[in-house]
Amino acid sequence: MRLAMLDIGSAAARLDIVDLASPRMPRATWSVKSRTRLAEHTLPDGRVTEEGIADAERAVRHCVSAASDKPTEALIAYGTSAVRDASNGARLRKRLGEAAGVRIGVLTPRDEAAVAYHAARRWHGRSGRAMTTVDIGGGTVDVATGTGTDPDVVVSLQHGAARLTRQFLPDDPPTPAQLADLRHELHATIPKALRRVEGGHPLALSKVLRQLAVLTESSLDEVARRPHRLRLKHLSRWVPRLAELDHEERAKLPGVSRSRGRRILAGAIVAEVIMESLELPELEICPWGLRQGLVYRFLEARTRTRADALDLVGTLFD
The missing domain is CATH 3.30.420.40 (ATPase, nucleotide binding domain)
Structure with a gap:
C-alpha cells in the first residue's frame, strides 16, 4: 500500500x-x-x-x-x-x-506538537526516558516533553519565525530597536511558559533548527551538511552576524534556504532564548517530525x- x-x-x-x-x-x-x-x-x-x-x-x-x-x-x-x-x-x-x-x-497546535513528538520518540528509541522536543515553525513554537510515546506536557506559543519577522522585524536588516523589542517579548513570555517543561533528552525537529545547525557547525573550509546537533555557544555567536545581513545575504550562507532568508534571524533568536530558558547547551537534530x-x-x-x-x-x- x-x-x-x-x-x-x-x-x-x-x-x-x-x-x-x-x-x-x-x-x-x-x-x-x-x-x-x-x-x-x-x-x-x-x-x-x-x-x-x-x-x-x-x-x-x-x-x-x-x-x-x-x-x-x-x-x-x-x-x-x-x-x-x-x-x-x-x-x-x-x-x-x-x-x-x-x-x-x-491540526490544533497541541495536536501538531504531540504528533511530531510521537515521531521523534519512535526515532529516538523506547519510551521510559524523558525527552523534550523543540519545533520552531512559521507561526508557532512548540515544546513537548514526556517519558512515554505521547507527551505529558505541550507548550505552544505564537512565536513562529515567520510570524515574529512580520510583527517585530519589518526592516531588512532590522534596526537595533526592532531587535530589542523582539528580545523583550521573548524574554517576557518564553521562560514563564516553559516552567512546566522538566527537561529530558532534547531534540530539534524543524527545518529552521536544522538549517541553523548546518550554518553554525560549518567552518570556513567545510560545510556541515548533516550536523548531529545545534550548540548554543555557536548559535549565540551567529545571531549578531545574522542581524547585520539582509535576507539575500543570509540566503548565501551555508544551510540557509532562500525561502527562509528573512525568518532565519527570528528563528535563531527564539532558539537561543528557549535553550537558555531550559538550560540546554545543545539540541540533537532529529530528522523525523509531523x-x-x-x-x-x-x-x-x-x-x-x-x-x-x-x-x-x-x-x-x-
Missing part, C-alpha cells in the same frame, strides 16, 4: 508517496515540492493576499498533478500554521482543497480496519 501525503506550509507544498509495506520505517519513495510563498503574502493582520492564495493554489496543483500517474490508496492533505492561523483561513482552505481535490485538514508522525497515526488506525485509516482525516484534523 502507498499513501500520498500533501503538506502545505508557509514556504512550500510537499507531496510524498509513502511505502507503507516497508519492513522498517515507512519512507517516502517519491516526492515533489513547490513554493507556496504563504509567509511572504501574509499581512500583519494575518490575512493571506489574493496573490498569496493563487501562488499556494498553483503549488498544490503542481504537486497533485505531478503525482497523478502514481497509484495510491489515499491522499491526506493538511496545512500547517500558515493555513490554520490565516484570518481568511476558511477561504484559503476551500481554494486549496479545490486545487488538491480533497479536503484540507489542519509527516512521519502522521504516517504512524495512519498505520495505527489501519491495524484496525482500512475504514478506520481513511477516517483519520475526519478524526485527527479539524
Whole structure:
C-alpha cells in the first residue's frame, strides 16, 4: 500500500508517496515540492493576499498533478500554521482543497506538537526516558516533553519565525530597536511558559533548527551538511552576524534556504532564548517530525480496519 501525503506550509507544498509495506520505517519513495510563498503574502493582520492564495493554489496543483500517474490508496492533505492561523483561513482552505481535490485538514497546535513528538520518540528509541522536543515553525513554537510515546506536557506559543519577522522585524536588516523589542517579548513570555517543561533528552525537529545547525557547525573550509546537533555557544555567536545581513545575504550562507532568508534571524533568536530558558547547551537534530508522525497515526488506525485509516482525516484534523 502507498499513501500520498500533501503538506502545505508557509514556504512550500510537499507531496510524498509513502511505502507503507516497508519492513522498517515507512519512507517516502517519491516526492515533489513547490513554493507556496504563504509567509511572504501574509499581512500583519494575518490575512493571506489574493496573490498569496493563487501562488499556494498553483503549488498544490503542481504537486497533485505531478503525482497523478502514481497509484495510491489515499491522499491526506493538511496545512500547517500558515493555513490554520490565516484570518481568511476558511477561504484559503476551500481554494486549496479545490486545487488538491480533497479536503484540507489542519491540526490544533497541541495536536501538531504531540504528533511530531510521537515521531521523534519512535526515532529516538523506547519510551521510559524523558525527552523534550523543540519545533520552531512559521507561526508557532512548540515544546513537548514526556517519558512515554505521547507527551505529558505541550507548550505552544505564537512565536513562529515567520510570524515574529512580520510583527517585530519589518526592516531588512532590522534596526537595533526592532531587535530589542523582539528580545523583550521573548524574554517576557518564553521562560514563564516553559516552567512546566522538566527537561529530558532534547531534540530539534524543524527545518529552521536544522538549517541553523548546518550554518553554525560549518567552518570556513567545510560545510556541515548533516550536523548531529545545534550548540548554543555557536548559535549565540551567529545571531549578531545574522542581524547585520539582509535576507539575500543570509540566503548565501551555508544551510540557509532562500525561502527562509528573512525568518532565519527570528528563528535563531527564539532558539537561543528557549535553550537558555531550559538550560540546554545543545539540541540533537532529529530528522523525523509531523509527516512521519502522521504516517504512524495512519498505520495505527489501519491495524484496525482500512475504514478506520481513511477516517483519520475526519478524526485527527479539524
